[in-house]
Amino acid sequence: MAVESVVSQDGKKLTIKVKGRFDFGKHQEFRNAYEHKPARPDSVVVDLKEATYLDSSALGMLLLLRDHAGGDESDVRVVNASSDVRKILAISNFDKLFDIS
Amino acid sequence: MNQVCADVEALSVLIAEDGAADRLLLATIVRKQGHQVLTAENGEQAVALFAERRPHVVLLDAMMPVMDGFEAARQIKALAGEALVPIIFLTSLSEEQALVRCLEAGGDDFLAKPYSPVILAAKIKAMDRLRRLQATVLEQRDQIARHHNHLLNEQRVAKAVFDQVAHAGCLSAPNIRYLQSPYALFNGDLLLAAYTPAGDMHVLLGDFTGHGLPAAVGAMPLAEVFYGMTAKGYGLAETLREMNAKLKRILPVDMFCCALLLNLSFQRRVVEVWNGGMPDGYLLPASGGEPQPLVSRHLPLGILAPEQFDDTTEVLPLALGERLFLLSDGVVDTSDENDQLFGVERLRRVLAANRQPALLFEEVLQALDGFRGRSRDDVSLLDIEVVEPQLSSPLPVIYSDSGQSSPLDWSLQFEFRAETLKRFNPLPYLQQLLQEIHGLRAQGGALHSVLTELYSNALEHGVLGLDSALKRDARSFASYYQMRNERLQALSAGFIRVHLRVEPLGQGGRLIIEVEDSGKGFNVSKVLARPVSEQGLCGRGLNLVRRLSRRAEWADEGRRACVEFAWEAQA
Numbered sequence: 001m002a003v004e005s006v007v008s009q010d011g012k013k014l015t016i017k018v019k020g021r022f023d024f025g026k027h028q029e030f031r032n033a034y035e036h037k038p039a040r041p042d043s044v045v046v047d048l049k050e051a052t053y054l055d056s057s058a059l060g061m062l063l064l065l066r067d068h069a070g071g072d073e074s075d076v077r078v079v080n081a082s083s084d085v086r087k088i089l090a091i092s093n094f095d096k097l098f099d100i101s
Numbered sequence: 102m103n104q105v106c107a108d109v110e111a112l113s114v115l116i117a118e119d120g121a122a123d124r125l126l127l128a129t130i131v132r133k134q135g136h137q138v139l140t141a142e143n144g145e146q147a148v149a150l151f152a153e154r155r156p157h158v159v160l161l162d163a164m165m166p167v168m169d170g171f172e173a174a175r176q177i178k179a180l181a182g183e184a185l186v187p188i189i190f191l192t193s194l195s196e197e198q199a200l201v202r203c204l205e206a207g208g209d210d211f212l213a214k215p216y217s218p219v220i221l222a223a224k225i226k227a228m229d230r231l232r233r234l235q236a237t238v239l240e241q242r243d244q245i246a247r248h249h250n251h252l253l254n255e256q257r258v259a260k261a262v263f264d265q266v267a268h269a270g271c272l273s274a275p276n277i278r279y280l281q282s283p284y285a286l287f288n289g290d291l292l293l294a295a296y297t298p299a300g301d302m303h304v305l306l307g308d309f310t311g312h313g314l315p316a317a318v319g320a321m322p323l324a325e326v327f328y329g330m331t332a333k334g335y336g337l338a339e340t341l342r343e344m345n346a347k348l349k350r351i352l353p354v355d356m357f358c359c360a361l362l363l364n365l366s367f368q369r370r371v372v373e374v375w376n377g378g379m380p381d382g383y384l385l386p387a388s389g390g391e392p393q394p395l396v397s398r399h400l401p402l403g404i405l406a407p408e409q410f411d412d413t414t415e416v417l418p419l420a421l422g423e424r425l426f427l428l429s430d431g432v433v434d435t436s437d438e439n440d441q442l443f444g445v446e447r448l449r450r451v452l453a454a455n456r457q458p459a460l461l462f463e464e465v466l467q468a469l470d471g472f473r474g475r476s477r478d479d480v481s482l483l484d485i486e487v488v489e490p491q492l493s494s495p496l497p498v499i500y501s502d503s504g505q506s507s508p509l510d511w512s513l514q515f516e517f518r519a520e521t522l523k524r525f526n527p528l529p530y531l532q533q534l535l536q537e538i539h540g541l542r543a544q545g546g547a548l549h550s551v552l553t554e555l556y557s558n559a560l561e562h563g564v565l566g567l568d569s570a571l572k573r574d575a576r577s578f579a580s581y582y583q584m585r586n587e588r589l590q591a592l593s594a595g596f597i598r599v600h601l602r603v604e605p606l607g608q609g610g611r612l613i614i615e616v617e618d619s620g621k622g623f624n625v626s627k628v629l630a631r632p633v634s635e636q637g638l639c640g641r642g643l644n645l646v647r648r649l650s651r652r653a654e655w656a657d658e659g660r661r662a663c664v665e666f667a668w669e670a671q672a
Binding site: 053064 | 308310311354355356357359377378379380397398399400401404430440442
């Protein structure tokens with residue numbers, strides 16, 4: 001699986017790990033990772049440790065996730081981004097919407 | 102024939118065999134398997150029968166009189182064209198060479214004598230599977246080709262419509278060079294340019310998320326807003342807010358548009374920049390030296406709600422011969438076989454090495470080719486040179502009415518107070534109003550420039566009390582505009598009054614514009630007495646106003662500007 005999702009024991013935190021190229025090919029898998037969950041988690045962590053590349057459709061997917069998690073009230077963090085991936089996030093100024101570390 | 106019983110579907114099988122006994126034996130076996138049989142005694146008969154009846158499978162004896170099986174196989178395959186008509190050679194030959202000849206002549210399989218009914222049945226079945234597979238592949242190929250043609254045609258029509266909209270602007274101005282793939286629209290790339298009524302140039306290089314039709318659909322409304330608002334004299338901030346709100350409203354959540362917008366004023370030699378999500382553009386100095394990046398400081402268009410949208414722009418001074426170089430992410434994101442990106446550093450080296458501006462695009466493309474062997478098809482490049490204002494004159498505006506209803510004798514006064522000055526730009530409304538004066542239309546550009554100049558002087562130096570000396574050198578330029586934003590946000594008192602008076606004069610008429618502000622005023626004679634060379638970036642405004650209008654005076658210690666335009670009788 002190129003996209004893995006884990007819900008914490010208390011059900012409050014959803015962690016989504018993306019591996020390899022994060023582009024349109026992962027669209028369905030990424031949506032499946034957070035849609036149709038029994039309860040909406042309080043926070044979502046997107047772990048990009050093993051993501052090698054990220055394109056603009058991946059940015060769109062992050063926006064969909066943010067929208068699903070409550071839009072402006074959501075708590076979505078993007079963690080472990082490589083420097084290349086971080087550059088792409090920075091050009092689009094996604095740090096204004098997501099907590100990126 | 103029903104697809105469900107495809108397994109036992111009766112085929113028509115041609116049997117060509119010169120031996121009557123063998124022919125009868127084979128025909129009996131094949132018929133027993135439920136197939137229809139055609140028989141031929143030699144190759145020539147077999148070819149003729151094939152041409153007439155088009156059987157599904159052919160059994161061919163290799164050695165026959167008149168025409169042997171090899172030649173018959175070649176002719177049958179030629180007649181069959183793209184469809185697969187399996188040929189099974191019947192042979193008593195056993196040496197390898199002969200069997201190879203069977204296959205080379207177009208045979209798909211062979212069956213050795215004596216004939217085994219079981220093996221023959223199995224082979225016919227296997228050949229039928231192949232035949233069907235080939236038929237399916239051909240059908241799907243044709244279907245794909247049809248869809249593809251259909252799609253290309255749709256794209257062609259969509260592009261033709263879009264080109265009418267997109268190229269309504271001034272991309273063909275002599276100081277603009279651009280490079281874009283003809284179907285860039287379907288990569289989501291968008292390039293727009295248009296003159297404002299005051300002769301400034303608005304430019305947009307945008308990139309929608311994704312590819313294909315979804316990437317293209319947002320382009321039309323974006324272009325409409327861009328051209329509509331630019332033509333009406335709205336500034337970058339208002340246009341940006343409107344574009345963002347429109348895209349936010351119509352696009353799905355995961356779609357947005359990265360964009361870099363410029364407002365180039367060749368008159369005042371400044372450029373206003375807003376970059377949301379595009380790669381750095383560059384301000385290239387006229388004589389080599391370090392390119393100045395135009396960095397993305399905002400989220401792309403179509404993501405933030407209107408009340409959260411940030412329309413803050415940066416203002417940079419321009420000098421003659423300097424150039425603005427913009428590019429799409431297709432350049433820096435081009436990757437080699439190892440997924441290494443071309444990147445910003447390589448691009449900057451190309452920019453630094455460039456000696457002849459005219460060759461810059463070629464040099465960038467060469468560097469991309471050298472890096473990867475093949476550049477992406479979504480590379481957009483744009484190069485705008487800073488020229489004297491008259492070289493980039495606005496296209497004439499075509500008015501639809503005859504001018505009979507033009508008002509000739511009136512006056513109006515507006516007073517814009519602090520809360521309004523903070524968030525509202527009254528210039529487009531004033532300009533719209535003044536366009537009704539037909540006699541002034543020939544001077545429209547000058548009128549707009551003067552009005553813009555008077556208003557920004559009243560706001561910046563008058564109401565906000567900013568010292569124009571701050572703009573004297575390029576370094577303090579940025580802090581000037583930062584201070585302007587801060588003071589405007591904090592503004593709680595002050596006003597700008599605009600008084601317009603139109604009256605008949607001889608056979609024509611005249612317009613008198615008075616702009617008054619609540620500021621401290623300035624020493625008019627001292628500023629106007631400065632030689633042009635010393636006025637640098639700050640004094641240009643007043644000179645511009647004097648040059649473009651018929652008469653320009655300052656009263657009340659510089660707090661009130663009075664400017665006159667006049668026109669002759671209308672033809």
